[in-house]
Amino acid sequence: MTSAIxxxxxxxxxxxxxxxxxxxxxxxxxxxxxxxxxxxxYGTIKRLLDDELIEDLGAPLAEDDDPRRxxxxxxxxxxxxxxxxxxxxxxVLGVARRRLKTS
Amino acid sequence: xxxxxxxxxxxxRAFRERFGAEMLALFAQTSxxxxxxxxxxxxxxxxxxADLVPSAARERLPARRSLSMSQTATDFRQAWRxxxxxxxxxxxxxxxxxxSIGSTTAVFSIVNAVLLQPFPFARPDRLVIxxxxxxxxxxxxxVAGHEFPAWQxxxxxxxRLAAIAFDxxxxxxGAGDPLKLTNVRTTWEFFPLMGVPAQIGRxxxxxxxxxxxxxxxxxxxxxxxxxxxxDSSIVGRSIELSGIPFTVVGVMPPDFRFPAGxxxxxxxxxxxIAEPIQNYRGRHYLSIVGRLKDGVTIAQAQAEMNxxxxxxxxxxxxxxxxxxxxxxxxxxxxxxxxxxxxxxxxGGVALVLLIGCCNVANLLLARASSRxxxxxxxxxxxxxxxxxxxxxxxxxxxxxxxxxxxxVLLAAWLIxxxxxxxxxxxxxLQSAQxxxxxxxxxxxxxxxxxxxxxxxPLAQVARVDVSDRLKHGSKGIARPLRQPLRRALVIAEVAxxxxxxxxxxxxxxxxxxxxxxxxxxxxxxxxxxxxxxxxRYRAVPAQRAFFDEAIARxxxxxxxxxxxxxxxxxxxxxxxxxxxxxxxxPALPPEQEIPVSxxxxxxxxxxxxxxxxxxxxxxxxxxxxxxVPLIRWFPQQPIPAGFDEPQPAPVAVIxxxxxxxxxxGESPLGRRFTVLSSPLITVIGVVKDSRNHAxxxxxxxxxxxxxxxxxxxxxxxxxxxxxxxxxxPAPLRxxxxxxxxxxxxxxxxxLAEIVDGNLALFRAIVWLMGAFAFVALALMALGVYAVVSYxxxxxxxxxxxxxxxGAQRGDIRRLVLVNGAGLALLGxxxxxxxxxxxxxxxxxxxxQIEPGDPLTYALLSALVLAITVAATWPPARRxxxxxxxxxxxxx
Numbered sequence: 001m002t003s004a005i006x007x008x009x010x011x012x013x014x015x016x017x018x019x020x021x022x023x024x025x026x027x028x029x030x031x032x033x034x035x036x037x038x039x040x041x042y043g044t045i046k047r048l049l050d051d052e053l054i055e056d057l058g059a060p061l062a063e064d065d066d067p068r069r070x071x072x073x074x075x076x077x078x079x080x081x082x083x084x085x086x087x088x089x090x091x092v093l094g095v096a097r098r099r100l101k102t103s
Numbered sequence: 104x105x106x107x108x109x110x111x112x113x114x115x116r117a118f119r120e121r122f123g124a125e126m127l128a129l130f131a132q133t134s135x136x137x138x139x140x141x142x143x144x145x146x147x148x149x150x151x152x153a154d155l156v157p158s159a160a161r162e163r164l165p166a167r168r169s170l171s172m173s174q175t176a177t178d179f180r181q182a183w184r185x186x187x188x189x190x191x192x193x194x195x196x197x198x199x200x201x202x203s204i205g206s207t208t209a210v211f212s213i214v215n216a217v218l219l220q221p222f223p224f225a226r227p228d229r230l231v232i233x234x235x236x237x238x239x240x241x242x243x244x245x246v247a248g249h250e251f252p253a254w255q256x257x258x259x260x261x262x263r264l265a266a267i268a269f270d271x272x273x274x275x276x277g278a279g280d281p282l283k284l285t286n287v288r289t290t291w292e293f294f295p296l297m298g299v300p301a302q303i304g305r306x307x308x309x310x311x312x313x314x315x316x317x318x319x320x321x322x323x324x325x326x327x328x329x330x331x332x333x334d335s336s337i338v339g340r341s342i343e344l345s346g347i348p349f350t351v352v353g354v355m356p357p358d359f360r361f362p363a364g365x366x367x368x369x370x371x372x373x374x375x376i377a378e379p380i381q382n383y384r385g386r387h388y389l390s391i392v393g394r395l396k397d398g399v400t401i402a403q404a405q406a407e408m409n410x411x412x413x414x415x416x417x418x419x420x421x422x423x424x425x426x427x428x429x430x431x432x433x434x435x436x437x438x439x440x441x442x443x444x445x446x447x448x449x450g451g452v453a454l455v456l457l458i459g460c461c462n463v464a465n466l467l468l469a470r471a472s473s474r475x476x477x478x479x480x481x482x483x484x485x486x487x488x489x490x491x492x493x494x495x496x497x498x499x500x501x502x503x504x505x506x507x508x509x510x511v512l513l514a515a516w517l518i519x520x521x522x523x524x525x526x527x528x529x530x531x532l533q534s535a536q537x538x539x540x541x542x543x544x545x546x547x548x549x550x551x552x553x554x555x556x557x558x559x560p561l562a563q564v565a566r567v568d569v570s571d572r573l574k575h576g577s578k579g580i581a582r583p584l585r586q587p588l589r590r591a592l593v594i595a596e597v598a599x600x601x602x603x604x605x606x607x608x609x610x611x612x613x614x615x616x617x618x619x620x621x622x623x624x625x626x627x628x629x630x631x632x633x634x635x636x637x638x639r640y641r642a643v644p645a646q647r648a649f650f651d652e653a654i655a656r657x658x659x660x661x662x663x664x665x666x667x668x669x670x671x672x673x674x675x676x677x678x679x680x681x682x683x684x685x686x687x688x689p690a691l692p693p694e695q696e697i698p699v700s701x702x703x704x705x706x707x708x709x710x711x712x713x714x715x716x717x718x719x720x721x722x723x724x725x726x727x728x729x730x731v732p733l734i735r736w737f738p739q740q741p742i743p744a745g746f747d748e749p750q751p752a753p754v755a756v757i758x759x760x761x762x763x764x765x766x767x768g769e770s771p772l773g774r775r776f777t778v779l780s781s782p783l784i785t786v787i788g789v790v791k792d793s794r795n796h797a798x799x800x801x802x803x804x805x806x807x808x809x810x811x812x813x814x815x816x817x818x819x820x821x822x823x824x825x826x827x828x829x830x831x832p833a834p835l836r837x838x839x840x841x842x843x844x845x846x847x848x849x850x851x852x853x854l855a856e857i858v859d860g861n862l863a864l865f866r867a868i869v870w871l872m873g874a875f876a877f878v879a880l881a882l883m884a885l886g887v888y889a890v891v892s893y894x895x896x897x898x899x900x901x902x903x904x905x906x907x908x909g910a911q912r913g914d915i916r917r918l919v920l921v922n923g924a925g926l927a928l929l930g931x932x933x934x935x936x937x938x939x940x941x942x943x944x945x946x947x948x949x950x951q952i953e954p955g956d957p958l959t960y961a962l963l964s965a966l967v968l969a970i971t972v973a974a975t976w977p978p979a980r981r982x983x984x985x986x987x988x989x990x991x992x993x994x
Contacts, residue, residue, distance in 0.1 A: 018125075019122075019125045019129060020125070020128060020129055020132065023129055023132075035133075035150070036154075037129075037133075037150065037151060037153070037154025037155065037158075038122075038125075038126035038127075038129045038130050038154065038155070039114075039126070039154045039155045039157075039158030039159060040154050040158050041126075041129065042118075042121075042122035042125065042126055043118075043158040043161060043162060045122070046118065046121070046122070046162075069125065070125070092484070096483075099483070
């Protein structure tokens with residue numbers, strides 16, 4: 001699971017978002033450290049759709065939204081994959097903390 | 104915005120249709136948020152490309168589901184990220200690679216075209232030129248009429264021998280303005296021997312080379328296009344050469360330009376010699392080309408020809424005393440003049456390539472040291488060595504790809520530039536093309552450098568315990584592999600730079616000295632124009648009358664202060680060498696003959712060119728003889744009419760060198776000598792030496808005859824006009840054409856242009872070597888700066904401790920400077936040897952300076968040292984300003 005996948009899934013775990021929304025959210029919750037460029041963002045979205053980790057909601061939800069925008073929602077499969085990844089990361093983090101004796 | 108829209112095309116169509124609009128929107132947002140400064144824009148595009156290129160590649164890769172492909176894509180995406188993180192360094196590496204690959208390829212392509220590429224002849228390695236040899240100094244004489252048929256009859260080493268004569272000049276008449284042609288006469292064997300078929304028609308055959316049958320001509324592609332509109336019906340038609348009708352039998356292909364005429368001019372017309380050659384006994388007028396039989400080496404042919412020459416000597420003791428034979432490969436003879444020049448250039452460019460590679464390696468090593476931490480982290484997180492190696496190779500590969508692409512562009516541009524700006528007399532330069540072999544070689548060398556040194560971080564990490572590396576982070580502890588390597592690279596760079604710089608220095612000084620040489624004549628303010636008379640001026644007195652009239656009319660042109668003529672313009676092509684026999688002295692054996700050059704000039708030649716008379720008198724109109732010409736070139740030539748009538752004595756003006764050589768310590772005035780079959784010629788005057796052959800060549804002993812005694816069918820008019828020359832050519836042509844509309848006036852140029860044109864090749868080499876030296880010095884400075892800065896940065900901790908323990912700041916600066924100077928001195932010491940080797944290679948091009956000139960070596964070593972110290976200065980200053988408190992606290 002690449003870091004872009006993790007970030008997008010994390011963003012969608014909160015609520016349904018469109019592409020621009022995901023980019024803005026990721027930027028916010030990583031305090032600006034991670035910027036998803038258009039290519040990475042939509043390339044990853046495409047891959048997540050193919051793997052059925054997220055689903056395409058299609059048309060805008062609200063009236064004032066730009067009709068070009070499409071909303072995405074995390075699937076149950078996606079949520080499970082994200083949780084599995086987080087568990088793995090947590091154990092790596094534990095090892096890293098012990099071995100590096102930092103933080 | 105538009106640019107991004109275009110870049111989106113990198114993605115597959117389906118992807119673009121699905122996400123394109125949204126991607127544009129996101130880009131617009133990012134773009135709007137980025138600062139509107141140059142820096143901001145650059146950052147924006149850097150991050151955009153870093154996002155776009157790898158993701159597009161990923162979408163494009165068809166089998167991205169397969170493990171290895173997706174890994175490759177990841178490799179390149181990560182490589183791109185790594186590059187984008189340190190864009191300046193990456194750009195520098197790419198630039199260096201492009202420079203090295205581009206310049207090496209361009210220069211080698213030119214060397215290859217001019218020196219190494221086979222000629223457009225069939226199996227050119229079997230072709231030789233056979234000269235007559237008189238003495239070790241006189242190796243390349245033309246061959247006499249009685250010798251060539253004897254060689255043909257006796258020599259077994261050759262499939263064929265053909266004779267070439269440059270003795271007849273034709274003007275193309277009866278087709279527009281009269282055009283002076285470069286005409287070559289050959290025996291019929293020439294075309295089958297060269298093995299190049301005509302593009303239309305054929306070469307002439309044996310039957311057409313019989314005396315009385317030679318009215319056929321083969322013309323060049325250039326003449327065919329220029330004057331006959333590339334009309335293929337030219338074959339079989341009659342053209343007029345100096346008023347004589349010739350039937351065109353063939354047109355040669357465009358790349359067949361052999362043999363070159365006077366001044367390296369491409370031949371326009373080939374005609375059969377068609378005369379009883381064997382009757383021209385003792386007349387040395389033939390150049391011989393031969394094709395060796397299969398399996399016969401040049402040495403074997405030389406040995407056989409030695410025997411043949413000995414046989415002819417026995418049969419013709421009077422004519423052939425001391426005549427030997429010299430067999431040379433044709434290829435070497437054609438490129439003789441430019442060989443050293445190109446070798447020196449190639450040496451220079453190869454060294455620059457090496458310096459460039461050293462620098463690329465150095466930069467990659469510097470980069471490697473900053474990557475160690477990252478790689479250690481990755482390994483700790485479970486990345487396999489293979490995986491990391493793949494990624495590092497991908498990075499090296501990406502850099503190499505960009506550098507290579509830049510190199511190709513640069514090489515193509517440099518070759519185009521060389522073709523457009525080089526002097527016209529470099530043979531075959533115009534056929535220079537980007538040479539793929541060299542490109543592959545140069546690119547290979549630098550790509551290998553990039554890949555090998557790109558892998559260094561992995562090698563370093565492999566030697567170090569991972570956790571140890573992680574713990575110590577950036578602290579300056581021993582770097583077992585990298586330091587000696589980087590220092591060795593810098594030392595090599597300094598050494599190579601010294602070699603390039605001294606070579607350039609020696610050439611530059613040679614050029615400077617050459618420019619200060621006094622040619623002995625004043626070339627400024629003189630216009631030259633070649634005038635060659637059509638065959639109807641065959642009667643020698645008619646030639647004299649024409650030029651007398653031409654000089655008179657030229658003198659009368661407005662602005663012209665004096666006018667004269669000569670058969671050989673100073674420092675023009677060619678040199679006449681002839682043996683003189685002094686009255687009352689025994690004839691010298693052939694190997695001791697002193698070659699003397701001679702010129703035929705008109706009255707006022709010396710004053711027009713500003714050549715001072717030091718004794719005696721110049722030619723006057725009263726010297727005109729009834730019986731012309733003076734010199735009979737071979738004994739069978741008839742004695743001219745009126746020889747027994749009372750008339751002025753044959754006279755000559757000689758240069759000071761000839762006076763010193765033949766009449767040392769006495770006055771040469773009134774002394775007499777003969778040339779070939781001539782009457783006794785009396786010396787009437789002595790002029791200062793002038794460098795009539797080339798600026799760099801010491802003048803030979805030389806005598807001048809007057810055209811009123813030795814008329815010429817072809818002379819160069821010389822007009823001195825103090826007020827400027829630009830308005831002269833048109834009136835000069837009209838003046839000549841007012842005498843005879845059929846006389847071509849060619850090669851109108853200033854004398855200064857002729858002198859300068861001879862220096863063009865040398866000047867180009869000096870410029871190029873100077874440029875190489877400059878690039879080498881710049882690269883070296885960069886390399887030294889990088890290594891010393893890095894070392895100093897690595898020692899920050901140590902320096903902090905030293906300062907804390909009471910070291911003076913001056914000591915610290917000295918420490919760093921000594922570090923740099925040490926590298927430089929070692930490099931210079933090593934470089935001097937290489938410099939001498941390179942200088943020896945170019946020794947034939949050096950003028951009045953020894954290849955081991957100590958002053959040049961000392962000065963350039965000092966310059967290199969100064970530059971290294973200057974490059975060491977900024978890191979030394981930085982080290983000096985280290986704050987011990989900060990350093991110790993952070994570490």
